[in-house]
Amino acid sequence: MADEIKNNEIEVDEISAVNEPGEFPKDYMEINFGPHHPSTHGVFRFIAKLDGEKILEVEPIVGYLHRGIEKIAENRTYVQFKPLVDRLDYTGAMNNEFGYCIAVEKLMELEVPLKAQAIRVICAELNRICAHEVFFGAMGLEVGAFTPFLFGFKDREIAMHLMEMLAGGRLTFNYFTIGGVRQDVPKGFYAETKEYLKKFKKNLAEYHELFSGNEIFVKRTKGVGVITREDAIEWSMSGPTLRGSGAVFDIRKVEPYSGYDKYDWEVPVGKNGDVYDRYLVRMNEMAQSARIIEQALESLPEGDHQAKVARVIKPPAGEIYLRVEGTKGEVGFYVVSDGTDKPYRMKIRTPSFNHLNALNYVLKNNYIADFPIILGSFDTVMGSVDR
Amino acid sequence: MEIKQYNFKAVDNDKVISLLRDKFKSVGTSEGNFSLNHGQIYCEVSKETIKNTIKMLKNDKDLKFDYIKCITGVDYQKYLEVVYSLYSFDNNYSVNIKARIDAANPDVDSITDVFWSADWFEREIWEFFGINFKGHPNLKTLLLPGDVDYHPLLKSFEIKWEKREYVRPKVFE
Numbered sequence: 052m053a054d055e056i057k058n059n060e061i062e063v064d065e066i067s068a069v070n071e072p073g074e075f076p077k078d079y080m081e082i083n084f085g086p087h088h089p090s091t092h093g094v095f096r097f098i099a100k101l102d103g104e105k106i107l108e109v110e111p112i113v114g115y116l117h118r119g120i121e122k123i124a125e126n127r128t129y130v131q132f133k134p135l136v137d138r139l140d141y142t143g144a145m146n147n148e149f150g151y152c153i154a155v156e157k158l159m160e161l162e163v164p165l166k167a168q169a170i171r172v173i174c175a176e177l178n179r180i181c182a183h184e185v186f187f188g189a190m191g192l193e194v195g196a197f198t199p200f201l202f203g204f205k206d207r208e209i210a211m212h213l214m215e216m217l218a219g220g221r222l223t224f225n226y227f228t229i230g231g232v233r234q235d236v237p238k239g240f241y242a243e244t245k246e247y248l249k250k251f252k253k254n255l256a257e258y259h260e261l262f263s264g265n266e267i268f269v270k271r272t273k274g275v276g277v278i279t280r281e282d283a284i285e286w287s288m289s290g291p292t293l294r295g296s297g298a299v300f301d302i303r304k305v306e307p308y309s310g311y312d313k314y315d316w317e318v319p320v321g322k323n324g325d326v327y328d329r330y331l332v333r334m335n336e337m338a339q340s341a342r343i344i345e346q347a348l349e350s351l352p353e354g355d356h357q358a359k360v361a362r363v364i365k366p367p368a369g370e371i372y373l374r375v376e377g378t379k380g381e382v383g384f385y386v387v388s389d390g391t392d393k394p395y396r397m398k399i400r401t402p403s404f405n406h407l408n409a410l411n412y413v414l415k416n417n418y419i420a421d422f423p424i425i426l427g428s429f430d431t432v433m434g435s436v437d438r
Numbered sequence: 439m440e441i442k443q444y445n446f447k448a449v450d451n452d453k454v455i456s457l458l459r460d461k462f463k464s465v466g467t468s469e470g471n472f473s474l475n476h477g478q479i480y481c482e483v484s485k486e487t488i489k490n491t492i493k494m495l496k497n498d499k500d501l502k503f504d505y506i507k508c509i510t511g512v513d514y515q516k517y518l519e520v521v522y523s524l525y526s527f528d529n530n531y532s533v534n535i536k537a538r539i540d541a542a543n544p545d546v547d548s549i550t551d552v553f554w555s556a557d558w559f560e561r562e563i564w565e566f567f568g569i570n571f572k573g574h575p576n577l578k579t580l581l582l583p584g585d586v587d588y589h590p591l592l593k594s595f596e597i598k599w600e601k602r603e604y605v606r607p608k609v610f611e
Contacts, residue, residue, distance in 0.1 A: 114581035122590050287506045287555035297441045305446050320441055371476045372523050385510050398510040408558040
């Protein structure tokens, strides 16, 4: 017995001596993860090479939700294509519509009435709160806490009800039109939103008390999945992921659209670039969104909710790349028009696509148990990766 | 890590164009065909020089285009085009670099060793347009199934509307 143990010890030493830095150990394990694993947030699969519990390499495999939306766009008119834009990032559908409508409007050089602009901002920010509320709930599940999920979804439900008042839909809205929004603000929306925001601010403070300072949560997330600012830029990361790494950068501030420069708000930013910072940035962003909505409601201008647009939309020949700040990061539309009523080419740039591209780099040398937290901190939506 | 505040000043596009012209000349990559479209700068360079151009744009001290907004392909039937949309955080400059690619023999140098994030962008263009990125380390299908032999975003590829009828399996009869 004693001899056996001794032999084992020698073998272990030999194996570790063979491995040189940068080389995989000979006895690494390869595991398949997904595509239907609940912690992958959709249908996402990856093959991981593990040394014990440490991740050596990750190969993300995507495309399970590919619907060919870019090809469909070339066979639809501009108006017909708009509902499909909602289906990209279905937790932040209004923000996708925002980008698409602005891109086409800029191609047509169309002026949007001030009232429509303000309503759009309210919608986009309400939807941002919804999306981050989902993130908050999912983040709780990731570390094994179920309460945040219930709290987050309870709050989100009311915000979705508000958007239902406007658009009639709860998740995919088709509310924005090229030139404005489909309907005017209904009666009672103003009062209900104000009431909601009052409650929401109270709830947000409660969330921070409940979860942000929780010792288990802080210990699981601080110093995990660190991305430096330079690397985040190199990997084309955007949105809260980039801001968590210490870059004060928000497209709503840099290239203000739809009157975002009129409102007084701040860009929340992280310091260490870890999972905890990305979490905090999103939480603080919700408070800022509430601030923007309040101001937009206060100063809601009188007038039309839609510009006068021809029934058949035919932007003049030309091309444009336009980006807006989506809920997960930079949502960009590269539209090439040939003067007909159908887009010649429609490229949709989504933030989650780039975040998953960097997954191997970020996950390397982390533990497999931290994988759900790190992936969760990117808040990827597979609908927007696969398109 | 420190927090970095970026400069959000409005940019004079004509100034950027003249700056880019000077830089292109000094490096000797190519002259470039500049145009302004809806307040955005577009620049056409030849496909042989695209890698050097982007390397210069990234490493130059005055320009510092350190972020890829988007890389995409367009099929203009007679020729293909790859469009690189770059952004400079420090200067708040944006530029779209275009390269024309022969449709019969589509290939262009990969920029994966200049920008890490070019990896998936180029893989996507390769599978949807069939443009071969020379020097890309991992050129395989990303969104489509692995066994496809077509490039769906080419204009020659048509969507077929097939009516499929449900065939009741014999087991139930």
